Amino acid sequence: MSAWTGLQQSVEQVLQLLNEEPSLGTIELSAIRDSLKKATAPTFEIVFAGAFSAGKSMLINALLERELLYSAEGHATGTECRVAYAAAGQERVVLTFLSKDEIDEQTEILCDRLFDSSDRSDLNTAQQIQAACQRIIAEEGGESKSDRAKQATALKYLLQGWMDNQAHIAPKENRTMAMEEFNFANLQEAANYARRGTNSAVLKLVEYYCHHPLLQDGNVLVDTPGIDAPVKRDAALTYAKITDPDTAAVVCVLKTASAGDLTTEETELLEKTKHNPGIRDRVFYVFNRVDESWYNAQLADRLTRLIASQFRDTARVYKTSGLLGFYGGQVRTTGLNDRFGLDSIFAGESMPQFVNEFNRYCASSGRLPIDRFRIDVRSYESASENYTRILGSEGSPLIDQLISDSGIEAFRSGVTRYLTEEKRPLLLANVMSDLRPIAQALRKVYLERASGLRSQPTDVELLREQGLQRLGLMLQKVAEELQLHIEDELNQVVASGRNEAFESQFRRLQGQLVTRLDELVAEFSVGMVHERAQGSHSRNSVVPLLGILAEAFYYLANGLEDTLVEASRDLVNGFFEQLDDRISQQRYYREMNRLVGHDGGIAALLLQAKELASLALVNAARVECDRYVRECESFFAEGTTSIFQLRETMAQACRGYDYSNMVAAEPAIRQLLKLDFEQKVKMTVLRTFRQTINQTLNSVLLERSRSLVISIPDRYDEARSFLGDVLRREAEEQVLQRDQLLAEIEEKIVVFEGAIDRIGAIGGNTL
Numbered sequence: 001m002s003a004w005t006g007l008q009q010s011v012e013q014v015l016q017l018l019n020e021e022p023s024l025g026t027i028e029l030s031a032i033r034d035s036l037k038k039a040t041a042p043t044f045e046i047v048f049a050g051a052f053s054a055g056k057s058m059l060i061n062a063l064l065e066r067e068l069l070y071s072a073e074g075h076a077t078g079t080e081c082r083v084a085y086a087a088a089g090q091e092r093v094v095l096t097f098l099s100k101d102e103i104d105e106q107t108e109i110l111c112d113r114l115f116d117s118s119d120r121s122d123l124n125t126a127q128q129i130q131a132a133c134q135r136i137i138a139e140e141g142g143e144s145k146s147d148r149a150k151q152a153t154a155l156k157y158l159l160q161g162w163m164d165n166q167a168h169i170a171p172k173e174n175r176t177m178a179m180e181e182f183n184f185a186n187l188q189e190a191a192n193y194a195r196r197g198t199n200s201a202v203l204k205l206v207e208y209y210c211h212h213p214l215l216q217d218g219n220v221l222v223d224t225p226g227i228d229a230p231v232k233r234d235a236a237l238t239y240a241k242i243t244d245p246d247t248a249a250v251v252c253v254l255k256t257a258s259a260g261d262l263t264t265e266e267t268e269l270l271e272k273t274k275h276n277p278g279i280r281d282r283v284f285y286v287f288n289r290v291d292e293s294w295y296n297a298q299l300a301d302r303l304t305r306l307i308a309s310q311f312r313d314t315a316r317v318y319k320t321s322g323l324l325g326f327y328g329g330q331v332r333t334t335g336l337n338d339r340f341g342l343d344s345i346f347a348g349e350s351m352p353q354f355v356n357e358f359n360r361y362c363a364s365s366g367r368l369p370i371d372r373f374r375i376d377v378r379s380y381e382s383a384s385e386n387y388t389r390i391l392g393s394e395g396s397p398l399i400d401q402l403i404s405d406s407g408i409e410a411f412r413s414g415v416t417r418y419l420t421e422e423k424r425p426l427l428l429a430n431v432m433s434d435l436r437p438i439a440q441a442l443r444k445v446y447l448e449r450a451s452g453l454r455s456q457p458t459d460v461e462l463l464r465e466q467g468l469q470r471l472g473l474m475l476q477k478v479a480e481e482l483q484l485h486i487e488d489e490l491n492q493v494v495a496s497g498r499n500e501a502f503e504s505q506f507r508r509l510q511g512q513l514v515t516r517l518d519e520l521v522a523e524f525s526v527g528m529v530h531e532r533a534q535g536s537h538s539r540n541s542v543v544p545l546l547g548i549l550a551e552a553f554y555y556l557a558n559g560l561e562d563t564l565v566e567a568s569r570d571l572v573n574g575f576f577e578q579l580d581d582r583i584s585q586q587r588y589y590r591e592m593n594r595l596v597g598h599d600g601g602i603a604a605l606l607l608q609a610k611e612l613a614s615l616a617l618v619n620a621a622r623v624e625c626d627r628y629v630r631e632c633e634s635f636f637a638e639g640t641t642s643i644f645q646l647r648e649t650m651a652q653a654c655r656g657y658d659y660s661n662m663v664a665a666e667p668a669i670r671q672l673l674k675l676d677f678e679q680k681v682k683m684t685v686l687r688t689f690r691q692t693i694n695q696t697l698n699s700v701l702l703e704r705s706r707s708l709v710i711s712i713p714d715r716y717d718e719a720r721s722f723l724g725d726v727l728r729r730e731a732e733e734q735v736l737q738r739d740q741l742l743a744e745i746e747e748k749i750v751v752f753e754g755a756i757d758r759i760g761a762i763g764g765n766t767l
């Protein structure tokens, strides 16, 4: 197991422990997660970002002292290049091509910029466009003479690149090719292929695996398209890299030395870099192209002032000339025999940029002390003649001076020192400082909890005694609460009518009685009543009309009595059911069960009271309805239509002896009965019966509950024995649980401190 997986596991262990402490849940973990990821990641990505032509690719070449990446004036490609480590003898390259769609899109963008729409219509083939580009380049006086020329060059290369590489380019997807598929003998051959402008133009990604000590330990150098790349998507790619949490460090390559100030894009780059928490302070600021400021006092001045004002307190600020530094290093290995590189490094180039810049450096940079160098740049000699002559006479000291002025060695040693010596300890220090507050919070929680548990009582008998101390009071309280509750329940029904369920049931009783009366009246028939009357006087075959009326009174009164009795029973049952339910939800009820193990007689009380109330109300209902048999006073009142009609009907009916004559009087009799009974039923449902109910419930419940309440404190001994057992069991459980929790926490502390120790050993610090 490597140190990093060990670190990872131990930190994860601590975070897992933290996760088990929801009370600490508010701790922010993104910082420690980021720093742990960075410290243990297999790769450490260093992104080179900056404007187009700032010299990013050249700087990477200079860092590795090897011409790997494509670096040229005037041509901005969207190629991303990654350089990662390879073991000796295993160097290789993987190429990923643009798709035809992507090439078309870029062609479109560049054509739009270069040609008017009228000219566009004549440009139909790739060859025609290329020819048009060539004309523009000629007009402008060379490939990099102006922005327009640069764009024309870019387009020319793009189209040429497509024609040259059609075999590797698919319509939609990005093809990937390994070095061997091209028959490249080595990395350098592949790099030469990728560096050619036309090929580079159609490459999306180039992955180099290179044997270089700087790349060991997972370091990956990432070269990006410029933040101001002409194709917006390429610029976006760079910004995406800068904000990517996996990016570990950034080299900001700034062009201020040649432009005089930070551009808008450069300012945005600096901002975005600062705001990526994954990068922290791992930023290198490189003011490249510093050689340009040697020939322009104003530029030199502005650069100095910018650094003094905005980067005064910033670490890792470098001023470099990638061009002079890189080629200076390369030329060091050459000699007169290959004309200091003209026949080797620069072979095939008509006028190498470096040769010009070298001559310029010698002639007018003012950086060569006169006492050490006597250099004569002759206007009548060609650039290469001057170059070879000067190097032939001044040799290595001049090259050394040039390299030293280029600032490349300072940059290289800064980066190397960071990557090989400082990176690991700093990454670990970040982990440690992010973990410290978490470790401290956890340790505090553990210690507090352990000491809290240790101070808990463990004497079962003592705990039991403590639990029994207030038993008398507890029983007293149960009794009081029961009393109050019953009174309140009764009050709701009797005094305030607040018991909605009860009220609605009572309304039902009222309704039932009224409806029953209507039914009975409607069902009334002379025939039926006549039969009954005859049945009770079997000797006679004739029934007097008055007898029929009397039978009708019994019939209605008895029918109503059955209904009222039934409804009263329902009412009582409903009331007690509800009361039972409500009592069982009360605190005192549960407490009673806890203290003595049963309800203390409450259920029995309710049952008894219910039966009594039911009995009493059924009796009352009977008495009430018995009185219905008697006519109301108004029955015989003079002057009502009904009595008149009745008399008429009766007189008529008397003429025969069977009951058929009376049938005609049926409606009149019904009306008469209804009038009389309505008054009596109304009296019952609106006045008398509700009061009866209230009195019944009150008397049945109040008294009995009082005697139950009084008996509750007498259960002291019973409760003491029952609760005592319960408490003993509870105490035993509590002590057992305490022991378990304590063992758990002690175990956690061991795991925690073990992880912390291991992290400390790797991180070289204690937490």
Ligand SMILES: Nc1nc2c(ncn2[C@@H]2O[C@H](COP(=O)(O)OP(=O)(O)O)[C@@H](O)[C@H]2O)c(=O)[nH]1
Binding pocket: 050, 051, 052, 053, 054, 055, 056, 057, 058, 059, 070, 071, 072, 073, 074, 226, 288, 289, 290, 291, 292, 320, 321, 322, 323, 324, 353, 357
């Ligand atoms: N004068 C000068 N030119 C440079 C310097 N660095 C790079 N260049 C040139 O600028 C052009 C663009 O460089 P390159 O590395 O491709 O820039 P990139 O677009 O940021 O990758 C090339 O022609 C380089 O030779 C420098 O420090 N000084």
Ligand SMILES: [Mg+2]
Binding pocket: 056, 057, 058, 070, 071, 223, 224
């Ligand atoms: Mg580049």
